[in-house]
Every structure is written in structure tokens, then in C-alpha cells.
Amino acid sequence: MSPRRPVPRRSFLRVGGAAVATLILPFSLIFSRKAPRGTAGRFGPLAPDPAGILDLPAGFTYRILERTGGDMDDGYRVPGRPDGMGCFPGPDGTVILLRNHENGPADTSIGPYKRGQRAPAEAYDPASMGGVTRLVLDATTFERRSSNLVLAGTNRNCAGGLSPWGWLTCEENVDARHGYVFVCPATASRVAPPQRVTGYGRFYHEAAVVDPATNIAYLTEDRTDGCFYRFKPADPAAPFQGKLQALCVVGARGVDTSDWSQGDRREIAWVDVDDPDPRDDTIRKEARARGAAVFRRSEGICLAPGAVYFCATTGGPVGAGQVFQVVPRGDGGTLEVVAHASDRDALDMPDNITVAPWGELFLVEDGPLGNFVRVLTLDGQVFDFAHNARSLGEFAGVCFSPDGRALFLNMQEDGLTLAVTGPFPGTAGPGGARASAPAPGAG
Template identity: 50%
Template structure:
């Protein structure tokens, strides 16, 4: 998540007089060159919604202010998202909406229902049920409401984990569990064990049910929650990652660098002040510069640091973790904004290919990382400089979903994904 950016159309309108006096070449210098993928350069979308690699197509499946089945309007600013399998093979999208306090009535058309977590909170989770073949909406509804700045989150064996990115009030800054089968707004299910801080995303390991949690702060940490017993997944201890025998700052690390890690127990995971990271850092925890997306691929944890790396344009870490110790490797660290510019949400295909979307300084892209570590483009926001979010695969891995946050669109992308691994 970043401060909302003006669209290209707004910039042109606001600065047209100044733009006429600037040579064209000076503008071109500000657009980093995007390398071509294996299928060729991205094709320009004549509708100016989303450019894609040859062979891929998108479909708009939902949009802001559309009337949902429960009578509410689709809220603005869709963000993190995950897919679940529904009845009769339907696709169930669980989708966050990153909204500040005070935006509520205008956003949804009427007041929150009585089950709202906080009547003044504006964040929400919506559920969209799609036909797996046609991608038509079968139904849609609120699931969680009255939260604050629901940024990303993650799928889990128990449902969608929705993360609040606003710890300014002691009642906010938590993770909430949401049921993909809920057909109406439900009472909030807050997971205190996952801590109170500026949450971004969450990823759960199969079997052990260890949950990895990112923090969107420039001086943030990477956390994990370890259950005492996998059968009681929300009872356990919260820990912060530490680098063994070296610098506690991950931001300078470049592609291919590795570090040994372990984990520090945190005695009070829900402090009244937003200072959990400060407590962790004093105990030796590593700094992760704006931790955002996190996912599991082939049993390994993949973590995004949005402004880490040698030019502050992002890193993707791969963690091989054990019960007490593990290793952290930099899968990719940007040294060229044309190749990676502030990665954000991340997901993995069944074959282990990592896909991520950007929230960068210019036009944002959907990219993927090949098996040999190359970062290549798959798509691009064609209509604005707005953030791309919510990247996730359908249960059969045939459809990739993304949100265009400022436009308020949810897109479904289909094409030859199998050709991208290499």
C-alpha cells in the first residue's frame, strides 16, 4: 500500500501548460524501459485497462459501486484477495477494501450492519462467487465490515485472513478470520495471537500451521506465529526474525545473498502503542524495509520488501525455515526500476512460479520470477499509475485475478501460464 497516486489523465490535465514547454525526450527518460517477456512485448490494450503479453486476455468481473446480492455497493479501493473453491466448482473471491475512517456511507450506499466491528471503521471484506467457466458473478456480499485499512492478508486452511494496516487506535491493527462460505456480513473473528501492528499480509504453512506475517513499516520486522499444537492454530507464541551473526538490516542485501536466521519470542504481541517492532528490534530482530506480500511456494516462504534493496525498489526473499533456525536468500533485488519497481502483493502458481504486482513510482506492472531468477513482465495497468493488488490464482490455476485499486476493478486473466516457467 502507498499514498494514492494521481492518474496519468489527471497529471496531463493538471500540468498541460507546463508539459507543452518540456521536450518529449525529457518525459521519456522518466519511464524505465520494461524488458520483453518470452512471448514478446506487452500488447497495448485499446480500452486502456490492462496491457498483457501475447496470448493472454482479461475480463472485468467486478467493479466499484456495483450493487451486491445483499444490497450493499461494492466498496472502493479493492486490495488483497484470495480464491477458494465453492459449491459446484464455483470460484469464491475473498477481497479486502483498504478504506480510511469516514469513507463508509459514501462507499457502500448505506450504514454498516449491526455486526460491524467498529461503526466508524471503513475497511471491509467482500465475497464474490463466480462461475468457473464463464466468470459471471453468481452472488456477492459483505463478509467483514467496520475494520480499518484492510490491506492484504492471505488464504489459510480456515478461510481468508484479512489484515488491518492501521494500528493507530488500540482496537485496530489486527488480523481477522473470514469464512468464504458466509453469505452475509458476519461478526468479526479477531486473532489476537497474530499480534497488533501495521499488518500487511499473512501466509500459513500446511501441516504445522505456522503463520508468517509482514509489517509495512520502513523499520518493520518479519513475524511468525507458532501454534503450541496445530490442532489449536491460534494458541501459541509470536516471534520476530533475527539474522544470526551479522548485520540486522536486510535492506542492503542483493540478489543471491544468503543469511542464517532464527526467531525471537515476543512477550506482549498486542501492545497498546504501535511499538511491537521497536521492542523486537531492541531484542535483535532484523529490519525488513516495508514488508508486504508473503506466500508459500513448494514449502518455502516468499516475502516481499517493497522498498528494500540497493535502489530502494524492492526485494523478494525466499526462506527455508525450520523449527528454530532457517536460511534467508534474496531471490531478486531490484537494481533497475524497469525490471522491478516496488513489488507488493505476491502469489505462487502450483509449479512454484512466483507472480507479483507493483505499487511503484510510475506505471505499475504484473510480473513473474522464472526458475533461474529472471524477473519478467506479464501485464501492466494501462489506464493510470494506480496500484495493482490482490494477485491470486483460481483453485484450478487456470485464471489469475488482480485488482486495479484506484479504478476499482477486479480482473480475471487467462492464457498460457505453463509457457512462463523457465
């Protein structure tokens, strides 16, 4: 595909969430205490939802934007298994959500096509039910305006990430012709031709994000023996021509990071992957043979000023998750565990992750204890923000509106896309008063 005009860094940092108001603090000094599940955090305790869908703190409310099986405005239906999602500013007083659907060829009952409909000519693989949908909302009220299919015929679109060219959607599958990252423009009001980025590799992708200052992409791999990658363009003006590389730890060839704990920090380098588009699922094997580090199911990823954060869902001392920070520095930098699950009651398999406008990390869980949205706060706490009161189905797609007034979520197995509003720090609270961040330790 042809690269589009790069988005200025200041503009990009406002895509998918308001510009981060404060510098991201060194989280190794922050995540020092884990609050037991159910402990009241900065927003207060969770209140049971009378509708039995989403428990939230007092003062917060949710709106169901769409449900699986509902009608979209282009004649297709809302597919099932909504997963990773990103938010973009839109024209004419709108915001735009681009939303993955983690479906495969067998998922015809929850695919985008109604009875008698055929896959559009633009479908990448007409037999597959995965893809991306676009949901347009009023930027003031967050009410739904329209929705449509953007990418059709991909396989198990799991997570993704923001880029200067739109939403990066990732296939968590390596069937024939699959296993790639695709670019989806936020402006696509109908099904668009697939824009595959072969250079980002063919492997069991989970998520990807691009640093707009360099056009370097960072990518996660949802394998128990997977690696962490970057794609470095030879020229930022040609962002899809360059080299796929895997992260390695200096002085620790092939190290398994799954036993690392909070505060473990090492210098890093990058090793080349010669063939980013192999016939078989061999990229991680080639990378490990060259000394790449191993991560246990690296999943959600997000970009903050000067750092990249990602979750290893089954890493850590009890196999219930780690949060890593990569601080790039040229062809090196550092890798550090900034949080890990010491027990499942504190943190249970973190998956998708996003940076709040005020600098904290919001993440969603994918564990067996009943899934929560968790906040890793700047005053050293890990707290509940929301709870799936309807089922044990996982949350996904956590992201903020460009002005920081709404948090968007998907409840994957329940087939719901939600907007949550309330007294987020720096936004208008009840009665129009400006809400401020609570003081450290405040409940």
C-alpha cells in the same frame, strides 16, 4: 475464536492456485538476469488494450468482474480500493474470491454503505469503512454469480493470505481497537461476526499466510523499520494459542537487511514477543531490542513447498524492492534475497506476490513508473505480464484460480476486479490445445 478442522496439506496447496507441479527451485540460482521493462517475455510482448484498461500479451484476455460502487447481491455496494485477495474452491461449480478493501473511517464515499444505510450489527467498528467482500464466480467461465459483504468495520484492510480456516485479512493501521488480523470464512454468504486473532499481534500488518503442515503463521509489517514475524502454536490443534516471534539473523543482532543484495543468505532464529497486544505501536521496538532483523516495508507474502516468499517494497540497493525467501527448519532456517531491483526499470517496488501453479512467482508493482504485473521466471528472467493502461494506480490482489486457468487482479485506485485468462502453462489454450511452458529463453 474456535479452530476449525484442519485442511489436509494436499488440499490446502490447491487453494488459491493449482497444486504446484514442480518443486520450487533455489531462486538464488535463478534470478540472475533482469530484463528491461517492455522486453518480451515467455508470453510475448504486451499488446496495447484498445479499451485502455489492461495491456496483456497476445492470446490473453480479461474480464471486469466488478467495479467500485456497483451493487452487490446483499444490498450493499462494492467498496472502493480493492486490495489483497485470495481464491478458494467453492461448491456447485464455483470459485470464491475474498477481497480486501483498504478504507478507513473517512472513506464514506467509497465504503460499502449506500445513502441511508447503516453499518450492520456485525460490524467490528461501525465508523470504519474497511472490510472484506466475497465474489462468487462460475468455475468454468469465471463469470460473476454473486457478491456480498463478509467483514465490516475494520480499518485499512491491506493484504492478507490463505489459511486452513479461510482468508486472513490484515489491518494496516493501529488506531484504537485496530491493528489486527481477522479470519474470514469463504463460506460466508452474508456479513459475518468478526473473528479477530489477537495472538497474531497488534501492529501495522500487511500480509499473513499459514503453513497448514504446522499451523505456523508468517506475517509482514509495512514499516520502514519493521520486522518479520511468525506465530507458533503451542499445539497445532489449537492454532491461535501460542507465541508471537520475530525473525533475527544469527550473529548479526538487529541487522538492517535493506542493503542486502541477491544471493545474500544467512541462518536465522526467532525471538519472542512478550505482549502481542500492546496499547501502543511498540511490537517492532520490543522485537528490535531483542535483536530482530529490520526490513524496509515488508508487504506481500506467499507460501510455496518448503519456503515462504515475501517482498520488501523499498529495500535493496536502490530502494526499489527485494524478494526474500525464508526456508524454515525447526526453530531456525535460512533467509535469502532471491531478487532485488538493481534499477527501477527492471523492478519497481514489488508488493503483492503469488506462486503460479508451475512454480514461478507473479508479483505486482507499486512504484512511480507505471505499474506492471511482473513474472520471475524459472529460466532466470524478470518480465512484464500486464500493464495498467488506465492510470498510475497500483495493482493488488494477484492470485490464481484453483485450476490455474485464471489470474485475478485488483486495480486499486481504478476500483476494478479482473479475471485474466489465456494460454497459461498446462492449461487449455486457443482451440482447446494444451499450452506448455516455453523452453528456457524462448520468447
